[in-house]
Amino acid sequence: DGGITQSPKYLFRKEGQNVTLSCEQNLNHDAMYWYRQDPGQGLRLIYYSQIVNDFQKGDIAEGYSVSREKKESFPLTVTSAQKNPTAFYLCASSPGLAGGLTAYEQYFGPGTRLTVT
Amino acid sequence: KQEVTQIPAALSVPEGENLVLNCSFTDSAIYNLQWFRQDPGKGLTSLLLIQSSQREQTSGRLNASLDKSSGRSTLYIAASQPGDSATYLCAVKWFEIIQGAQKLVFGQGTRLTINP
Numbered sequence: 358d359g360g361i362t363q364s365p366k367y368l369f370r371k372e373g374q375n376v377t378l379s380c381e382q383n384l385n386h387d388a389m390y391w392y393r394q395d396p397g398q399g400l401r402l403i404y405y406s407q408i409v410n411d412f413q414k415g416d417i418a419e420g421y422s423v424s425r426e427k428k429e430s431f432p433l434t435v436t437s438a439q440k441n442p443t444a445f446y447l448c449a450s451s452p453g454l455a456g457g458l459t460a461y462e463q464y465f466g467p468g469t470r471l472t473v474t
Numbered sequence: 475k476q477e478v479t480q481i482p483a484a485l486s487v488p489e490g491e492n493l494v495l496n497c498s499f500t501d502s503a504i505y506n507l508q509w510f511r512q513d514p515g516k517g518l519t520s521l522l523l524i525q526s527s528q529r530e531q532t533s534g535r536l537n538a539s540l541d542k543s544s545g546r547s548t549l550y551i552a553a554s555q556p557g558d559s560a561t562y563l564c565a566v567k568w569f570e571i572i573q574g575a576q577k578l579v580f581g582q583g584t585r586l587t588i589n590p
Contacts, residue, residue: 363517390578399478399563399580400518415577447517462508463565463578465518 360384361466363448368471370442378433378469380448387453389431390463393417394445403446406431407453435471442473476501476568480581488589489556495549495584497564502542505567505576509538509549512561512583521562522549554588561585 361382370376382389388407392400402415406425420439425431431450435442448466477500487493497507506525510518522531522538524547530539537550547564561583570577 361517397483397582399582400565400578401580402577445515449518462506462520462523464520465510467517468515470515 361448361450361464363446363466363469365469366467368469370471370473372473373437374473375434375436376442376471376473378435378446378448378471380431380433380466382429382431382448382450382464382466384450384452384464385428386450386464387428388451389425390449390451391415391421391423391431391433392447392449394447394468400447403433435473442471445470476504476566476570476577476579478564478566478579478581480562480564480584482584483582484585484587486587486589487554489554491554492550492552493554493586495551495562495564495586497547497549497581499545499547499566499568499579501568502545503568504542505569507538507540507547508565508567508578509536509547510563510565512563514561518563551586556588556590559586559588 364379390405391403394400401417403421404423406412422434447468449463451463479498481496508523509521512518524531524540535552540547563583565578565580
């Protein structure tokens with residue numbers, strides 16, 4: 358089955374610890390994204406990558422870091438510098454320019470709920 | 475700056491009714507508009523994607539329209555069922571000049587409840 362996997366589904370951490378969220382896709386998509394969702398709110402973009410070995414900050418990148426060493430993987434690290442890390446994190450991908458009309462249609466993973474205490 | 479608004483924030487209707495969800499955006503220079511469904515604690519499922527040159531898209535009981543000039547989209551759900559209960563999000567693909575990047579900007583969603 359083609360799709361996006363995120364692990365783990367639930368993650369608990371103590372304040373001050375860094376934590377890495379996994380995102381893997383087997384859709385052969387060029388672009389990948391990380392979003393954060395807080396209760397009753399829409400999604401906010403953290404980081405995105407349009408191609409391997411390249412990524413850009415989104416609207417709320419402070420306290421987060423990413424890497425894109427492989428096309429299929431885009432892990433997100435939530436650092437201790439993130440002031441309010443408890444949230445639902447969603448990873449997405451899209452075909453990219455090679456996808457023609459569907460280049461920008463985004464597909465989402467199931468999400469990781471991170472709780473920091 | 476692109477802002478996306480969804481009204482109402484929550485909607486509860488009896489089963490079988492036809493209903494309309496609204497989405498508005500402030501900058502009409504969009505690439506496309508996408509409607510998503512989100513079940514509690516789950517990721518987003520894409521329902522319909524309307525390109526900027528299109529006026530509507532249909533999938534089963536769902537019909538989405540796009541009026542770029544007025545900055546509006548509607549999602550029409552026919553003959554609603556309890557299984558349609560979920561949060562519906564709209565998002566526009568838009569070019570953000572400051573960062574020089576295409577972004578997907580989301581509304582806050584409409585929480586829909588269909589009562590049996």
